[in-house]
Amino acid sequence: MKIGRIVIAVIVVAAVAFTVYRFVGSKKVEVVTDTRPGVMTVEPERRDIVIYTEQIGTIAPTQSVSVFPKVGGEALSVNFNVGDNVNAGDVLATINSDALTALKIQMDAAKVTMNDTATALSRTQALADTGAVATQVLEQARSAATSAALNYEAAKSQYELQSSYTSIKAPISGVVETKGVKVHDMIAQGTAIATISGNSGMEVKFGATVDVQNHLKAGDQIKVLHNGTEYNGNITEISNALSSSTGLYDVKASLEGEALQSGMKVKITLLKNKADNVLTLPISAVMYSGNDAYIYLYREGKAVKKNINVGIYDSDYIEIKDGINTSDKVISTWSNELYDGAEVLLSQNEGVESSADETVGNAETESAGNK
Template sequence: MEMKVHILKKTLACLTAAGLLFSLAACGGQQAQEAAVPAEAENQILVKTEKPAMGELTQSTNYIGTVEPDRLVEVMPKMGGTVNGVFVEVGDTVTAGQPLMSFDTTDLQVSLAAQKASVEVARAAVMSAQAQVDQSLGSTFDLNLAQLESSVQQAKNAYASARQSLRDYDDNNDTAASKLLNQRNDLRDSVAHLNNLIEQAQTDRNRLDKNDADYDHKLQALNENIERLTKEVTAAETQLSMLNSNVNDDDLDATLRNLRTSSRNAQLAYDSAQTIYELTKNDVRNDALKVANASLGQAAASYDAQVKAYEAQAHQLTFASVTSPIDGIVEAVNITENQTIGNGTIMFTVTNKADLVATFFVSEDAAKTMNLGDPITVENGRNTYQAAVAEIGTMVDANGLFKIKATLAEGANLMSGVSVKITASTAKAQGLLIPQGAIYYDAGQGYVYAYENGKAVRHDITVGVSNNDYAEVIEGIDANTDLITTWNPNLRDGAEVSLSSNAGGASSETANTSSSDSSSEAASSEAASEEAPAESSTQEDAAQ
């Protein structure tokens, strides 16, 4: 069914036809025939034409938005405690870094002093441990070692002197018994010496490093040495046992017995001094150094922990005074003096009203058409302000909409939180434009009439972006088409038409048009197109 858009023109045409019929009825038969218009003139369709124009088309949509400051900061403390003072009130203008409030720091100061004392105690422990290490490595140990070396030398000299005295007596008192006793004493000395060598070899074996590349070779050599020395000790002890069975100490005189006792005692003293010296020089020194270093490590770790604890508490003191993070106006104060609060409490709200923004929400299609910097209009009552798109949200909300922020021009006198009417461009096109009144629709298919060789020729078209006045034509006609812009109830595809004496015919200048949709939601070009058939009548109705 073919439908018309220009209802006003159709109505005027109907009124004209009705007037003509009324005039004819009022005249008599002869007079009516004389006044009648020839049939050809009565059925003549007069049309006006114009050529499509190249231009830019903008479709705008109205939204409800909210005015907000560009920056809104909720100030929260980094520590909890008792409020010592509040320095601002609602409405005060503040600068970044200006104190807003402070906490009571009495308890924190006491705790910090105690922690500082703990640091000093830990420092003293480190110094003491270091002294132990120095003692293990320094002059005190060397002095002790020198004293032990002196003791060993003295014992050695005493032993040599006792043996020499015994030999001198034996030389002067050469008896069979004394010779046997000398042999027995020599064997005893030999056994003692061999046993000392065995103990030293066993110690060396226990100290072998298993990670040493030559470990197996050294271990085998020590085992062989221990085995050899053990055999020598066994042989010497066997021989000593035989001598003991042949020697009787009672056969010796008192002087010889005393000399031999002195020699044995001197030997024992020498062996003891040598053992003490070796242990001190090797194991004792190493063990003492290990213990001292371990103590130093523990003391240093404790000191580091105490220092970090002190620094943390000292840093906590810097949170006791809370300052404004931005330049702005205090919008809310939520605390009072002497109030105890936690570190998650919102104490102040500070806004920067130097730049106000209008926030509104649009559909996905509308968001895709917007660009940063696009101009928008903000209305509040009778006042109108200009703004520019500053932020286009990329995350859909629970209602399927996207958040848009527009920065208002400087000087906008608006209060935070007020609702405003926002007019924003939601569709744009640049191409071939024609008047909305020239478009007809048949079952959703748009078409126009073109003047071609005295006839009206139908052209189906694809309509793009449109507003209340113009529509973009994507395909179906071109810039040279003589577009029929007048409405007539008898206009059909192929109908003969005549150009009106004041028909346009020439192409209009390039158009640059925009319109605003009055709804609060985005209006698509399709929706705008569907409004025309709802308000128009069909050509068939007009013909009847």
């Protein structure tokens, strides 16, 4: 009987122990989780922001002259072709001008009149020496001879001048770019027979918008790309008036590189905008509501919304005109849990908050009985 009671007691104790183990020993430790969104911060920095733009330009000779005849007529000879190198003064073409024929007739007539009046003066002078004619008659003969001589000289000068125009000469040395005449063509004044590109080098011409034109000045360097080869250039001329044909400001720049030829299309890289030593933030730190820009500042564990005014920006940074200073800590990570006054958790690598504020435990702990 005594042994039986002991067995019963052991069974009761075991049952109690099992019950305690079920309801106490196996109870899990509660997991405490920090629900604040984690954020990282940056401090505003001063830097330069430089923005470049690309334009398409056309290569042209620095000096280009169109050749026009000064008299009209038939082309008797044409002594050039496209691509020829010519020197200043070379005869490009000759013209047979009807106007020149008329001037020749006038000159010859004036010469006859001059000779006749000279002969009359000589006879009158002889008669005057004998007293056969009055002094007044002699003076009239002298005046007529003088007038006739002047008329002849004028007609001769006009003829010689127009005659020189029948030989059309190259005004500069260079390469013939265009040809607009053939032998026996009738040429009119004001019609170009050729275009000559000078030997003084090449330039690139392009149009600039007003925001680009405002940041350009003579002497600025540009980069020109053609078929994978880059050339350097310097701006030489910037128009202050909009072109009626393009609506842009015409710009010219001299170029280094003999491989570039007139008419080539090239890509130009030049300054579009620049801000020196301005306060900046990474673009990712700035958010917008409509057209209004804002940021979140980190202050004593909270996100504080701050409206700002922004300026120009490149691919990485944006200019901050006002609203913050260099000592502010700006939240640079986005979260849909951010709002003005929201409690946030500064990332551990910021060195501000310890891991004690982060999630306690990774998952459920082991049961107390297995520790």
